[in-house]
Amino acid sequence: MSGLSLALSMIVAAPVPTVGSPVVRILVARDGVVRVTDTMLRRAGFDIGPRDLPRLRLRNLGHQVPVLVERGRPPEPEGRFHFEFLGKVRRGEHRHVSRFGPANTYLLDLPPHGIPPARIAAARSAPTRETPLDRTESDTVAHAEMDLLHLPITGPAAPLETWFWAEVSTARPRAVPVAVSVDRIGSVREFGLRVGLVGYSSLPHTPDHRVAVFWNGHDVGTAVWDGAAAFVFEAVIAGQHLKEGENELRLQPRDPVGIDVSFLDWVEVAYSRRNLFGLDSQTSIALSGDGSAVIPDAGEGAVSFFDLEFPRVSLINAKSGRVRLSVADGPERGPGERRFQVVRPGGAHAPERIEVRRPVDLRAAGLGADFLIIAHPSLENAARRLAIAREREGLKTLVVSIEDVYDMFRDGSFDPGALRDFLTHARTRWSPRPSYVLLFGDASWDYRKAVKAPATSANLASGLDLRDHQLVPTEQWQSPYGAAPSDSSLAMREGEELPDLAIGRFPATSPEEAEALVDKTLDFGRHGAALLGEGQVMSDDFAPHRRGAEGLASELEALGYRAGRTYGRAEGTPTAALVDLLDRGPQLVVFVGHGSRFVWRIGPRPDIEKGWDALSLADLDRLEGRRGLPLVVALTCYANAFDHPFADSMGEKLLRLPRRGAIAAIAPSWRSDPPFAFAHAFVAALGAPAAPRLGDAYLTALRSGLDAVSVRTITLLGDPTLTFAQPGGEEWP
Numbered sequence: 001m002s003g004l005s006l007a008l009s010m011i012v013a014a015p016v017p018t019v020g021s022p023v024v025r026i027l028v029a030r031d032g033v034v035r036v037t038d039t040m041l042r043r044a045g046f047d048i049g050p051r052d053l054p055r056l057r058l059r060n061l062g063h064q065v066p067v068l069v070e071r072g073r074p075p076e077p078e079g080r081f082h083f084e085f086l087g088k089v090r091r092g093e094h095r096h097v098s099r100f101g102p103a104n105t106y107l108l109d110l111p112p113h114g115i116p117p118a119r120i121a122a123a124r125s126a127p128t129r130e131t132p133l134d135r136t137e138s139d140t141v142a143h144a145e146m147d148l149l150h151l152p153i154t155g156p157a158a159p160l161e162t163w164f165w166a167e168v169s170t171a172r173p174r175a176v177p178v179a180v181s182v183d184r185i186g187s188v189r190e191f192g193l194r195v196g197l198v199g200y201s202s203l204p205h206t207p208d209h210r211v212a213v214f215w216n217g218h219d220v221g222t223a224v225w226d227g228a229a230a231f232v233f234e235a236v237i238a239g240q241h242l243k244e245g246e247n248e249l250r251l252q253p254r255d256p257v258g259i260d261v262s263f264l265d266w267v268e269v270a271y272s273r274r275n276l277f278g279l280d281s282q283t284s285i286a287l288s289g290d291g292s293a294v295i296p297d298a299g300e301g302a303v304s305f306f307d308l309e310f311p312r313v314s315l316i317n318a319k320s321g322r323v324r325l326s327v328a329d330g331p332e333r334g335p336g337e338r339r340f341q342v343v344r345p346g347g348a349h350a351p352e353r354i355e356v357r358r359p360v361d362l363r364a365a366g367l368g369a370d371f372l373i374i375a376h377p378s379l380e381n382a383a384r385r386l387a388i389a390r391e392r393e394g395l396k397t398l399v400v401s402i403e404d405v406y407d408m409f410r411d412g413s414f415d416p417g418a419l420r421d422f423l424t425h426a427r428t429r430w431s432p433r434p435s436y437v438l439l440f441g442d443a444s445w446d447y448r449k450a451v452k453a454p455a456t457s458a459n460l461a462s463g464l465d466l467r468d469h470q471l472v473p474t475e476q477w478q479s480p481y482g483a484a485p486s487d488s489s490l491a492m493r494e495g496e497e498l499p500d501l502a503i504g505r506f507p508a509t510s511p512e513e514a515e516a517l518v519d520k521t522l523d524f525g526r527h528g529a530a531l532l533g534e535g536q537v538m539s540d541d542f543a544p545h546r547r548g549a550e551g552l553a554s555e556l557e558a559l560g561y562r563a564g565r566t567y568g569r570a571e572g573t574p575t576a577a578l579v580d581l582l583d584r585g586p587q588l589v590v591f592v593g594h595g596s597r598f599v600w601r602i603g604p605r606p607d608i609e610k611g612w613d614a615l616s617l618a619d620l621d622r623l624e625g626r627r628g629l630p631l632v633v634a635l636t637c638y639a640n641a642f643d644h645p646f647a648d649s650m651g652e653k654l655l656r657l658p659r660r661g662a663i664a665a666i667a668p669s670w671r672s673d674p675p676f677a678f679a680h681a682f683v684a685a686l687g688a689p690a691a692p693r694l695g696d697a698y699l700t701a702l703r704s705g706l707d708a709v710s711v712r713t714i715t716l717l718g719d720p721t722l723t724f725a726q727p728g729g730e731e732w733p
Contacts, residue, residue, distance in 0.1 A: 021109060021110040021358075022045070022046055022109070022356050022357065022358045023107055023108065023109045023356075023357055023359060023407055023412065024041065024044065024107070024108035024109065024354060024355070024356050024357075025107060025108075025353075025355040025356075025357065025407075026105070026106040026353075026354055027106075027351055028087035028103065028105075028106060028349075028351055028352060029089060029102050030087075030349065031088045031089055031341075032087065032088075032282045032341060032343075032348075033084050033085070033086060033087070033282060033304070033306055033341055033343045033347075033348045033349065034086075034087035034348060034349050034350070034351055035348030035349065036108075036351060037072075037077075037079055037081075037082040038072065038078060038082060039078055039079040040350075041108075041354065041356075042079065044354040044355065044356045045356040046108075046354075046356045050080065052110055053069065053081055054117075055111060055113070055117060056069065056083065056108065056110065057108070057109055057118075058083075058085060058106050058107070058108050058117075058118075059107045059109075059411045060107070060411055060413075061410065061411055061413060065085050065118065066118040066120045067084065067085045067118070067119060068083060068084045068085070068119070068120040068122055069081060069119065070082055084120075084348050085120070086306055087106065087349070087351075088104060089102045090103060090104040090105075093160075094159070094161065095161050096266060097145065097147075099448075100413070100447045100448075101414065101447060101448045102448075103352060104413075105410075105411065105412040105414075106412075107407065107412040118311065119311065120306075120311045120312060120313055121311060121312050122312075122313050122315060123314055124315045125314055125315070126316075126317070127316060127317055127318075127319040128292075128324055130322075130324055131292070133291060133292070134292050134293065134294045134324060135275070135287075135291055135293050135294070136274060136293070136294050137187065137272045137273060137274050138272070138275055138284070138285045138286040138293065139270070139272055139273075139286055139337075140271065140272075140273040140284065141269070141270045142181075142268065143266065143267075143268050144180045144181070144267045144268070145165065145266040145267070147163035147164070147165070147448075147450070148163075148164070148165055148166070149165070149166070149263065150162055150163055150445075150446070150451065151164060151200070151263065152476075152478075152482040152483035153482075154228070154478075154479075154480060154482045159229070159230040160478070161198065161230075161265060162445075162476075162483060164198065164263035164264060164265055165178060165266070166178055166251070166264045167261065167262075167263055167264075168197075168211055168251045168253055168260075168261070168263065168264065169259070169260065169261045169262075170253045170259055170260045170261075171261070173252075173253055175214070175250045175251065175252040176250065176252075177250045178248075178249050178250075178251075178264065178267070179246045179247070180246070180247045180249050180269060181245060181246050181247070182242065182243075182244070182245075182269055183245065183273075183278065184244075184274040184276050185242060185243075185244050185271060185272075185274070186274045187272060188242055188272050189238075189239045190236050190239050191236075191237055191270060191271040191272075192234070192235070192236055192237075192269070192270035193213075193215060193233075193234070193236075193237055193267070193269060194267070194269075194270075195213060195223065195234075195249070195266075195267055196230065196264070196266040196267070196268075197209075197223055197225075197230070197231045197263065197264060197265065198228075198229070198231070198263045199225060199226070199228050199229050199231065199262045200228055200261040200262055200263060201228075201258070201259055201260055201261040201262075202227050202228050203258045203259070203260075206226050207224050208226050208260060209224065209231070209260055209262050210222055210223070210224050210254045210255050211233075211251050211252065211253060211254065211260075211262060212253075212254040213233055213235065213251060214248075214249070214251075214252065215235075215237055215241055215249055215250075216242075216243060217248070217250075218237070218241050220235040220237055221235050222254055230265070242269070247269075249267055251264060275294065275295045275296070276295065276297055277295065277297050277342075280347075281343065281346065281347025282344070282347050282349070283341075283342050284339060284340065284341055284342070285325070285339070285340050286338065286339050286340075287325070287338045287339075287340070288337045288338070292324055292325060292326035293324070293325050294322060295322065295324075296321070296322050298318040298321060298322055299318060299321060299344055299345070300321070301318060302315045302317050302318075303315070303344055304342070305342050306340060306341040306342070306343070307340055308339045308340060308341060309338065309339070325340065325342075357407060357412075359403070359404040359407040359408060360400065360401070360408075362400065362404060362408045362409075362425070363408060363425065363429075367398070367426075367429075367430050368396065368430040368431045368432045369396050369397055369430065369434050370396045370397065370432055370435055370436065371387075371390050371395045371396070371397040371398075371435070371437075371721055372397075372398055372400065372423075372434040372438070373399045373400065373440055374402055374422075374437065374439055374440065375399060375401060375472070376401075376471035376472055377401050378471070378510075378514075379440050379441055379506075379508055379514040380399060381511065381515075382440070382511065382514035382518045383399045383438075383440045384399050385515075386438075386521060386522070386719070389522055390721055393723075395436075395721060400422075402419075402441070402472050405418050405419060405422045406418050408422070409422050409425070414447070414473070415473075416473040416474060416475050416476075416490065419472075419473065419475075420475065420489070420490045420492075423437065423490060423491060423501060424494070434501060435695070436501070436502050436503075436693065436695045436720040437502070437503040437720070438503075438506060438719055439474075439503065439504070439505040439506070440505075440506050440508065440514065441471030441506070441507075441508055441509075441514075442469045442470070442472070442508060442509045442642065442652075443469065443470065443474040443485060443507070443643050444469040444473075444643050444644065445476060445483065445485065445643045445644075446470065446645040447470065449470055451645040452645075452646065467509045468509060469644070469646060470645075471509065472505075474486065474487050474505075475487070475489035475490050476643075477712045477713070479670055479671070479709055479712065479713065480709065481670060481671035481709075482670065484669055484712065484713050485642060485669045485670070485713075486669065486712040486713055486715075487503050487504075487505055487715055488702065488711060488713075489712055490503065497708060498702065498703050499699065499702060499703075501699070502693075502694075502695025502698055502699040502716075502720040503695075503720065504664070504694075504695065504698075504716040504718050504719055505715070505716070505718075506655070506717075506718075507652045507655065507717060513656055516656070516659075517655065517656070519658070519659070520629070521663070521718075521719050521722070523659075524628075524663045524722065525722060525723060528723065529687070529724055529725040530587060530663075530722070530723065530725065531724075531727075532561065532588060532687050532724055532725060532726055532727050533560075533561060533562060533587060533727050534562045534563075534586040534587055535556040535561040535562070535563045535564070535586055535588040535590065535683075536563070536564045536565075536566065536581060536584075536586040536588070536590070536630075537549045537553040537556070537563060537564070537566070537592070538566045538567075538578070538590070538591045538592065538600075539566075539568065539593055540568040540592070540593035540601060541567060541568040542593070542594070544674075545593055545674060546567055548592055548674055548676045549565070549590070549592040550565070552590055552592075552680065555680060555684070556588070556683060559684070559726065560728045561588070566578070566581060575615060575616075575619050576622075578615045578619070579615070579619055579622045582623060582630065583623055583625065583626045583627065584626070584627055585626065585630070586630050587628070587630060587631065587724075588630060588633070588683070588686070589630040589631070589662075590679060590683075591632070591633070591635065591639075592674050594636060594637070595634070595637055595638065595639055595650070596638050597638040597644065598617050598647075598649070599615065600634065600636060615650075617648060617650065617653050620653050620654060620657060620661060621657075623657060623661055624660060625657075625659055625661065629662055630662055631662065631663055631666075631686075631718075631724075632651070632662040632664070632665045632667075633665075633679060633682065634650065634665065634666070634667035634668075635667070635668075635672075635674035635675055635676065635679055636668070637668060637670070638668065638669070638671065639651050639667035639668060640652070640665060640666070640668060640669045640714075640715040641669050642669060642715065642717060643669070650665075651665035651667050651717045652717060655717050655718060664716065664717060664718025664722060665716075665717045665718060666682070666698065666714065666715070666716050666718075667715065667717075668713045668714055669713045669715040670709075672709060672710065672713060672714075675706065675714060677704065677705070677706055677710070678702070678704070678706055678710055678714055681700060681704035682697050682700075682701035685701060686726070687724035687725045687726040689725075689726070692723050692724060692725060693720065693722065693723055694716070694718065694719070694720050694722040695716070695720025695721060697724075698716050701714075702714065
């Protein structure tokens with residue numbers, strides 16, 4: 001075995017225990033009773049013996065989920081047993097469906113002995129005689145919502161919702177129709193309508209928004225509210241206007257003054273619904289008081305009534321195709337509504353998917369690391385190569401799969417909160433506690449992976465729309481300017497506003513990109529610390545920017561750098577000159593100016609189309625990396641906005657370019673005034689003998705009294721364990 005292979009095997013075989021038994025992710029994407037069989041589990045790779053069946057436990061986001069377990073009679077297709085539980089679409093804290101996607105993850109495992117699993121009690125009841133008071137209808141609320149538009153609205157009253165159904169605007173004054181379906185309509189004399197709206201425009205006059213609401217052509221009122229805020233329009237409508245199947249809700253801007261812009265979020269219809277299974281084999285019913293309910297199309301066999309409040313199911317045989325549930329069939333309870341999910345024989349839903357994993361036990365005693373790398377599984381090989389190099393430098397390093405983080409801190413559910421909780425656990429329970437963290441994989445604000453790149457010929461030829469940018473998620477922080485990607489937020493303790501870990505990111509989207517990033521990083525540090533000596537400051541001609549840039553250049557000179565200056569002038573700075581400047585090999589490049597995700601602007605008259613006064617994403621392809629790779633600090637908006645679903649930012653592109661570009665990029669991930677205070681603190685700390693790693697200077701600068709926007713959004717793209725040495729010394733070129 002070669003030395004590299006041996007080291008790799010030692011990292012892979014580090015004494016990090018897996019959990020005692022495999023865990024099973026059961027994914028559910030609709031409400032209702034879910035049935036999981038022994039055969040399904042064994043096909044997925046999870047096999048348990050009869051003795052372990054009583055230990056079977058189901059969890060969801062930290063809570064046990066009661067299950068109804070029944071043994072089978074082999075050779076039934078279901079196998080030796082099956083279980084059922086009440087599953088549901090993943091709900092959000094502030095919305096109907098979670099922003100992390102509709103699929104809900106239920107984690108099945110075998111806990112240690114002595115932990116009682118939650119069970120559903122089953123009771124059989126004989127059919128009882130029907131009475132004239134039996135209800136054949138139930139009150140219900142149909143919720144309709146489509147996430148088609150993404151818009152992170154800002155402001156103190158802005159909703160946490162970022163996905164909307166439709167835009168209603170006086171700029172396009174036509175009516176906006178949407179379809180709302182309801183089924184099994186009962187004897188409806190009137191029904192309730194609720195429409196969730198969100199304002200976007202904010203104008204000097206009050207109110208800002210007046211939206212007329214029509215239901216199947218009937219004018220039911222006008223929604224009137226003010227500002228960039230959420231509003232719920234409510235109306236009670238005569239039953240004759242409710243149709244079986246598809247209904248039309250139409251929204252029309254009314255009496256506009258200025259530009260009125262708002263968004264439709266969701267629609268709810270409250271009506272009386274017949275107790276019927278219809279084409280489905282499940283239905284929901286409600287009982288109130290001392291009543292009872294009848295379902296006339298129950299067919300034959302035992303019908304299951306799952307109580308939505310208590311872990312109990314009543315099994316009642318249908319009689320002549322009808323089945324009746326009475327309040328006497330359940331536990332005694334005070335007055336009030338009781339709701340049930342009812343399932344015909346064989347009508348439970350199969351899960352969307354079953355995954356079997358054996359995660360690393362990240363809560364095990366004795367764990368610790370100086371440098372923690374959290375990687376997507378597809379990028380772990382490259383991550384381990386970097387780990388080997390840092391181990392040789394004396395940093396205790398651990399590579400952790402993001403999937404293990406989900407299993408251990410969110411019961412298998414995708415959620416960036418799992419990262420935050422894991423890092424809190426590591427720095428409070430591990431020894432040594434991590435000082436440096438590298439998130440190895442790109443992130444996206446599109447948690448659902450619903451947004452694709454435009455199907456242009458160039459995109460299709462490059463495969464851009466096929467790349468997955470949601471590999472290791474980030475926190476979306478609600479800044480004054482919109483939801484901003486914030487890795488620093490993941491490194492903050494509960495209730496604190498400053499990170500206590502130096503956290504960086506490799507925004508790789510494929511194993512090839514990951515390997516190239518590691519190659520670049522290891523080549524850079526092959527001869528020890530990078531000796532700093534030459535700095536380059538670039539700025540446009542906006543007076544505050546130029547004064548700040550000159551102050552930074554003077555500070556670099558005071559620290560011993562040879563500091564070059566490139567300032568915008570009336571004739572602009574040719575792009576070719578900027579590309580050549582980056583290729584000359586300054587160890588530190590600081591850019592100050594206006595910019596965006598896609599461009600840095602130099603000169604008083606930015607013209608992105610001509611490009612003579614800009615450095616754009618396309619221009620970066622011309623870099624050759626002739627004399628080494630600079631560390632880039634860009635004091636401009638969005639330069640490190642690493643969370644786009646399919647497009648790169650300037651910082652990402654600089655880092656991703658193989659063997660050229662930049663070794664690391666530090667810049668705001670969102671809108672920002674140039675953070676000069678950060679830059680001054682950073683250049684003063686970079687390469688200091690007591691704390692020579694890049695993450696040391698980055699963390700010192702973040703904790704130097706900055707405003708909240710700078711702390712949360714100034715992002716390090718690169719390895720925080722890169723080592724630098726301050727100017728001076730015999731080796732200074």
